[in-house]
Amino acid sequence: MTDDVKRIVVVGGLGLFGRTAVEQLRDLGLSVITASRGPAADWRIDANDPESIRATMRRGDLVLDAAGPFHARSTALIEAATEVGFDVIDINDDLGYAERVLALERRIDGAGIRVLSSASSVSALAASVVRRSGIAEPVRMSAFLAPATRHTANAGTALSLLRSVGRPIRVFRDGRLQTVPGWSEPRSFDMPAPISPICGRLFESADALYLPRIWPTLRDVAMYVDTNLPGTNALMRLAARWPAMKRLMEQAVGLGTRVARRFGSQAGGIGYEIEDDEGRVARLAIFSENKSFVVAVAPAVLAARAIVDGRFAARGFVSPDRHVESTNLFEFLAASGITSAALT
Numbered sequence: 521m522t523d524d525v526k527r528i529v530v531v532g533g534l535g536l537f538g539r540t541a542v543e544q545l546r547d548l549g550l551s552v553i554t555a556s557r558g559p560a561a562d563w564r565i566d567a568n569d570p571e572s573i574r575a576t577m578r579r580g581d582l583v584l585d586a587a588g589p590f591h592a593r594s595t596a597l598i599e600a601a602t603e604v605g606f607d608v609i610d611i612n613d614d615l616g617y618a619e620r621v622l623a624l625e626r627r628i629d630g631a632g633i634r635v636l637s638s639a640s641s642v643s644a645l646a647a648s649v650v651r652r653s654g655i656a657e658p659v660r661m662s663a664f665l666a667p668a669t670r671h672t673a674n675a676g677t678a679l680s681l682l683r684s685v686g687r688p689i690r691v692f693r694d695g696r697l698q699t700v701p702g703w704s705e706p707r708s709f710d711m712p713a714p715i716s717p718i719c720g721r722l723f724e725s726a727d728a729l730y731l732p733r734i735w736p737t738l739r740d741v742a743m744y745v746d747t748n749l750p751g752t753n754a755l756m757r758l759a760a761r762w763p764a765m766k767r768l769m770e771q772a773v774g775l776g777t778r779v780a781r782r783f784g785s786q787a788g789g790i791g792y793e794i795e796d797d798e799g800r801v802a803r804l805a806i807f808s809e810n811k812s813f814v815v816a817v818a819p820a821v822l823a824a825r826a827i828v829d830g831r832f833a834a835r836g837f838v839s840p841d842r843h844v845e846s847t848n849l850f851e852f853l854a855a856s857g858i859t860s861a862a863l864t
Contacts, residue, residue: 525607525828526580531555531567531597532587536672537611541584541817544856548825556587570596579605582827584820589680590614598624602631607827609820609843611640615690618643618726622837629836636823639843641665641790642743643730644819645806647841648849650735653794653802657737663727664709664791666718666748668812669784673749673777681723681745682770686760689724692732692741703760707744711805712861714787719753720744734841737797749784788812791863803863811857818852819844 528545532538533554545552555565555576566572567587573596577583583606585597590612598621601608612618621637628635638644642663650658667677684702691700703721710717725743732738747753759766769776789807806815822844826832834842850860 525582526578527553528582528584528824528828529553529555529563529577530584530586531565532585533561534558535586535588535676536674536813537588537816538586540814541586541611541821544814544817544821545584545824548821550825550828567597568594570600573597573600574604577601577604577606581606582824583608584824585610586817589676590617591680591683593617595620595624598628598635601633601635602627605631605633607634609636609639609823611816611820612638613640613642613725615724615726615729618729622729625837632835634827634832634835634838636820636838636840636843638726638730638840639820639823640816642725643727643840644843645790645815645849646727646731646792647734648819648844648846649792649804649806650731650794651841651846652850653792653804655794655796655800655802657796658735658794659737659797660740660793660795661727661731661738662707662740662793663725663743664707664711664718664720664746664793665723665743666711666715666720666746666785666788666790668786668788668808668810669747669749669780670782670786671810671813672788673780673784675773675777678773678777679770681747682759682766682773684723685756685766686763689722690728691722691724692728692738695739697728701760703756709744709791709793710863711789711791711807712863714809715748715785715789715807718746718748720746721753721756730840734839748788749780786810790815804860805863806853806858806860808858814856815853815858818856819849822848822852
């Protein structure tokens, strides 16, 4: 570890993605401190409480933030980072949180720290996939998510998904953010086995904000989610039409997540479709039989490794396309048992 990084702290270190990040960082030979509101963590920190953060963090620390759901988060951690002087890498997927982070861009740059937001499958992986596609001037990018529900199902992720159902969400369409009904507009994507074809529904994500900033040629950016749990897509469609059904599903979320962890799929993945203005289309699937959830933390883990090694020169707010080198990311995924396949 370089002298510049004093400690590596994973906030939200007791959840699935936090635990996964901790395991991956330790596998790379790094010493990691877990932080959470829960008593089992090394440190007790509330990521929404500025005083809790300032009392614990020091200048030169590196924080990997996995304390979701990000739609319920304030920017207290990043604001404290600008005051104390520590770096932040987060795995945010939420459009609203991404907007709140970008509103602090000038303050982040002035503090001389690093903030890498959405260093996850949304949006660092998406940016790497566009680079890998060979399409230099994309006009459309669609992502198709089929989570490994047996691993990822918990109350937080379920409520985050239900939150979008039947309510207005924003997608990047015709060159601007537009409001559309959540969980509408189905689209299919032929994921390879063991997942096979999926049918996703429209979902809001930070890609709609970040990717057009990187590629100004983009006119449409969207994410589609398939629950990857038998019968649940139909229930979600009913919930989108009938608020009473949605309220019932929210009330039964504990039971639902237990069912998902027992009967859900161990396999999961994410597919991408990128198109240019001449109609050329590139499709890529990233999937695993039992470890697809590693994809969500891989960009953050590799960025943390580069910072610790003194190989990450960028400071200030760092755009998702600069979080990790594409070749390194796909080599890391392959070594983790995750397959990347170009599709016809």
